[in-house]
Amino acid sequence: MKPKPRINIIMWRFMGSRLTSSTRCMSTSTKALCRFGWWDRVSPAAKDPITGVTEAFLADTNPHKINLGVGAYRDDEGKPVVLQCVRNAEAKIAGCDFINVGRESNATAVGSKLVEESVKLAYGKDANVVKEGTFAGLQALSGTGACRLFAEFQRRFHPESPIYFPDPTWSNHPNIWRDAQVPVRTFQYYHPVSKGLNFAALMDDIKNAPDASFFLLHPCAHNPTGVDPTAEQWREISYQFKVKSHFPFFDVAYQGFASGDLDMDAQAIRIFLEDGHLIGCAQSFAKNMGLYGHRVGCLSVLCADAKQAVAVQSQLQQIARAMYSNPPIHGLLLVSTILSDPETKALWVKEVKVMANRIQQMRSTLRESLEKLASPLNWEHITNQVGMFCFSGLTADQVDRLVREFHIYLTRDGRMSMAGVTTSNVSYLANAIHEVTRYN
Numbered sequence: 076m077k078p079k080p081r082i083n084i085i086m087w088r089f090m091g092s093r094l095t096s097s098t099r100c101m102s103t104s105t106k107a108l109c110r111f112g113w114w115d116r117v118s119p120a121a122k123d124p125i126t127g128v129t130e131a132f133l134a135d136t137n138p139h140k141i142n143l144g145v146g147a148y149r150d151d152e153g154k155p156v157v158l159q160c161v162r163n164a165e166a167k168i169a170g171c172d173f174i175n176v177g178r179e180s181n182a183t184a185v186g187s188k189l190v191e192e193s194v195k196l197a198y199g200k201d202a203n204v205v206k207e208g209t210f211a212g213l214q215a216l217s218g219t220g221a222c223r224l225f226a227e228f229q230r231r232f233h234p235e236s237p238i239y240f241p242d243p244t245w246s247n248h249p250n251i252w253r254d255a256q257v258p259v260r261t262f263q264y265y266h267p268v269s270k271g272l273n274f275a276a277l278m279d280d281i282k283n284a285p286d287a288s289f290f291l292l293h294p295c296a297h298n299p300t301g302v303d304p305t306a307e308q309w310r311e312i313s314y315q316f317k318v319k320s321h322f323p324f325f326d327v328a329y330q331g332f333a334s335g336d337l338d339m340d341a342q343a344i345r346i347f348l349e350d351g352h353l354i355g356c357a358q359s360f361a362k363n364m365g366l367y368g369h370r371v372g373c374l375s376v377l378c379a380d381a382k383q384a385v386a387v388q389s390q391l392q393q394i395a396r397a398m399y400s401n402p403p404i405h406g407l408l409l410v411s412t413i414l415s416d417p418e419t420k421a422l423w424v425k426e427v428k429v430m431a432n433r434i435q436q437m438r439s440t441l442r443e444s445l446e447k448l449a450s451p452l453n454w455e456h457i458t459n460q461v462g463m464f465c466f467s468g469l470t471a472d473q474v475d476r477l478v479r480e481f482h483i484y485l486t487r488d489g490r491m492s493m494a495g496v497t498t499s500n501v502s503y504l505a506n507a508i509h510e511v512t513r514y515n
């Protein structure tokens with residue numbers, strides 16, 4: 076039997092565009108039919124807490140305003156920095172034939188170079204995994220993109236497995252994995268009283284999680300707390316991961332910012348590597364190369380052998396292909412030039428140290444200033460914590476007062492980006508913190 080012809084709305088629209096004047100009246104009713112409320116149910120999304128802080132800061136005209144919200148490096152004048160190593164790399168690639176380099180085969184080769192160098196940076200240049208090539212790796216759209224790729228990969232091959240995040244963690248982690256339909260859980264991490272690590276609770280949660288769970292770990296300069304486990308604690312964590320067959324996924328967004336030394340900041344990854352774990356790793360060059368807008372990062376997944384690495388690589392490529400095909404090439408060339416040219420890399424290593432030292436100096440000065448003001452509170456955690464952030468312990472009400480009365484902007488969880496503290500604003504900041512905390 077011949078199927079009945081069906082005319083759907085799209086066909087009506089198509090026909091409507093071809094109607095003659097004699098059939099115009101029919102098109103009017105069709106238009107009404109087509110005015111379907113496609114987006115009526117869409118309400119505005121909740122503002123990202125960090126973006127909201129930046130917007131409020133930009134709208135403030137007070138000359139004393141300070142932005143402690145943004146997690147990007149600023150110099151001692153509060154200005155964003157273009158590193159000299161980036162300028163040198165830019166000069167090196169200036170004559171490059173971008174059209175040719177951008178061709179598919181060449182772009183893949185440059186991408187592979189970036190992956191190779193990033194993997195050395197994370198796992199160590201002499202690591203067996205690097206020599207043997209038993210990893211899958213892909214250039215990703217900065218750290219966020221690397222996490223997103225992995226979340227998708229995790230869901231495809233372990234759809235039932237949740238991922239555990241430290242509590243607290245970077246506010247975007249839950250969004251990324253939730254959007255990939257991965258169940259999200261947390262493990263205890265921070266101790267609000269000591270403002271340090273709650274190691275016992277962390278170990279309990281690792282032990283109590285179902286075997287073979289995914290865990291996201293910040294290997295250094297934990298965001299937002301600035302609290303990292305010691306080497307000894309990492310060893311215990313790694314051991315327990317083995318016992319439980321958990322999968323460690325390291326999110327490396329601040330390599331170099333904790334200690335000023337890129338290798339030292341990778342010690343957690345290297346400890347897990349030594350213990351024979353298969354590891355996933357998201358790397359970002361947004362902060363430690365100051366290349367935020369270029370979106371250069373790397374996702375690597377260690378595999379049991381070369382054959383497995385080929386399979387994993389092809390799956391990751393397929394996921395990326397459907398999401399955004401290939402990443403842009405300019406930032407990729409900058410980063411791979413910096414990492415592979417010994418002179419430029421040496422300069423980068425020095426510049427990372429300078430950035431980390433400035434932040435460390437601001438931690439000390441802020442703490443000293445608060446102590447000089449005879450603050451009744453203990454501020455040791457400002458210098459005990461490391462990296463870009465200080466989890467100050469300020470309450471949401473105290474943060475609101477800092478914003479309202481002192482034009483100092485930070486997220487309501489009390490996270491301060493120490494990169495926003497400078498020689499000229501640190502005493503104003505200390506006074507303001509003292510004012511909002513002295514009677515508590």
Ligand SMILES: Cc1ncc(COP(=O)(O)O)c(C=O)c1O
Binds near residue numbers: 146
């Ligand atoms: C822990 C952590 N991971 C990943 C990222 C993402 O960084 P990117 O800008 O490279 O996407 C950030 C950025 O704030 C972060 O703090």
